[in-house]
Amino acid sequence: MNDPRDILEAVRDGTISVEDAERMLRSKPYVDLGFAKVDTQRRTRQGVSEVIYGASKTPQQSVLIAKTLMENGSGCVMITRCSKEVCETAKSEGLEAEFRDEARICIIGRIPEKKRASYICVVCAGTSDIPVAEEAAVTAEVLGCNVKRSYDVGVAGIHRLLSEADTIMGASAIVVAAGMEGALPSVVGGLVSVPVIAVPTSVGYGASFEGLTALLAMMNSCASTVSVVNIDNGFGAGYIASLIDKRGDN
Numbered sequence: 001m002n003d004p005r006d007i008l009e010a011v012r013d014g015t016i017s018v019e020d021a022e023r024m025l026r027s028k029p030y031v032d033l034g035f036a037k038v039d040t041q042r043r044t045r046q047g048v049s050e051v052i053y054g055a056s057k058t059p060q061q062s063v064l065i066a067k068t069l070m071e072n073g074s075g076c077v078m079i080t081r082c083s084k085e086v087c088e089t090a091k092s093e094g095l096e097a098e099f100r101d102e103a104r105i106c107i108i109g110r111i112p113e114k115k116r117a118s119y120i121c122v123v124c125a126g127t128s129d130i131p132v133a134e135e136a137a138v139t140a141e142v143l144g145c146n147v148k149r150s151y152d153v154g155v156a157g158i159h160r161l162l163s164e165a166d167t168i169m170g171a172s173a174i175v176v177a178a179g180m181e182g183a184l185p186s187v188v189g190g191l192v193s194v195p196v197i198a199v200p201t202s203v204g205y206g207a208s209f210e211g212l213t214a215l216l217a218m219m220n221s222c223a224s225t226v227s228v229v230n231i232d233n234g235f236g237a238g239y240i241a242s243l244i245d246k247r248g249d250n
Contacts, residue, residue, distance in 0.1 A: 005044055006073065031068050038065055040072040047246075048143060049074035051235070054082030054106070059089040066108045067093060076109040078142050080135065080235050103134040103234075105142075112144040119146035120241045121171035123164075123188060125154030125178035128203045133177040135234030136199065136241070140175075143242040155183045165191060173244040175237045179203025182214025189223025195244050197237040198228045 010016045029041040043049045049069050054062050066077045087099035087106045098107045120140045124133035137147045153161040177199040178184040185198035200214035211231035218228045229236040
């Protein structure tokens with residue numbers, strides 16, 4: 001029992017003593033696996049369990065972290081930037097697991113039920129930007145949000161974007177992934193009154209400098225609704241969008 005809320009409820013219910021509760025609350029708020037210190041109280045502090053960045057970890061390391069989180073009260077755990085092998089390893093350990101190929105995300109446990117009518121819109125400029133857009137979309141879904149997608153609506157054919165205007169303008173927050181010259185977030189930002197989280201992608205030819213050109217363009221956007229995350233950081237954009245969407249619950 002590592003969740004402070006669980007400890008306090010146990011004291012209320014009389015299943016543990018005040019002295020035992022004090023000892024538990026003074027103990028380390030993490031589980032030390034040697035190669036990782038698993039933050040078992042992040043869900044209490046932030047409302048979301050620790051998310052595992054799978055790149056550079058072995059499948060066994062990622063799954064052991066996820067298993068530790070599940071054993072300490074997490075109902076759903078996400079492993080980003082991972083391979084299908086991680087999902088197969090999780091299943092071999094008896095965990096319920098699902099792999100989202102385009103997003104490169106393994107979902108351990110069950111995605112929370114959607115409790116609100118609002119939605120996030122994830123937009124991308126071209127088909128090549130879909131992996132980053134899907135990372136954002138799946139992240140928001142795992143965090144309990146409804147998501148609508150508008151893909152391949154870049155500025156090279158602006159009529160494609162305008163045909164999606166009603167969907168985009170009805171969102172509580174918008175994620176826009178674009179490479180090349182990175183112009184799409186500014187266009188979207190000029191249409192809406194809600195936050196637009198721009199994600200520069202590393203899609204493009206030489207002078208795109210692996211997303212740097214798009215990053216600088218987005219940071220210099222004249223649309224006041226636009227904020228920018230790091231290159232290819234679909235996860236960060238989806239996470240921030242989910243926080244914005246959940247503000248409607250307060």
